[in-house]
Amino acid sequence: MSGSLHIAWEHLPSELWEPLADHSAKDGVAPPDLFGNLFAAAEDYLSPSPSDAELEEIRNDPIKARQRFLSLKGTDFTSESDIVLFLEDVYTLIDDYEVPSLTDLYQRTSP
Numbered sequence: 001m002s003g004s005l006h007i008a009w010e011h012l013p014s015e016l017w018e019p020l021a022d023h024s025a026k027d028g029v030a031p032p033d034l035f036g037n038l039f040a041a042a043e044d045y046l047s048p049s050p051s052d053a054e055l056e057e058i059r060n061d062p063i064k065a066r067q068r069f070l071s072l073k074g075t076d077f078t079s080e081s082d083i084v085l086f087l088e089d090v091y092t093l094i095d096d097y098e099v100p101s102l103t104d105l106y107q108r109t110s111p
Helices: 005-026 034-043 052-060 062-070 080-096 100-109
Strands: none
Touching: 005 034, 005 062, 005 080, 005 100, 034 052, 034 062, 034 080, 052 062, 080 100
């Protein structure tokens, strides 16, 4: 991907986030908290910041976490550099699951 990450973000659900979730589900190691953890990692980079009530709901409901995370737009991030920092944080988050194929997929498909 080239160009603005704010604009490129719209492609990440189909090119990165959904394949990560699908890949881990196929391997039988789908982390149920994946999207909750992704949203939690994004929280510090979003403007406006999510409310405490929204964060609590996302932490306790994997379906809502997935919906809310996938609904994020590049413009929800405070800056391009914050998107980069978030994507770097995600590498650590994915790697912490200790599923090498998931880490490899993230490395291959992330911008």
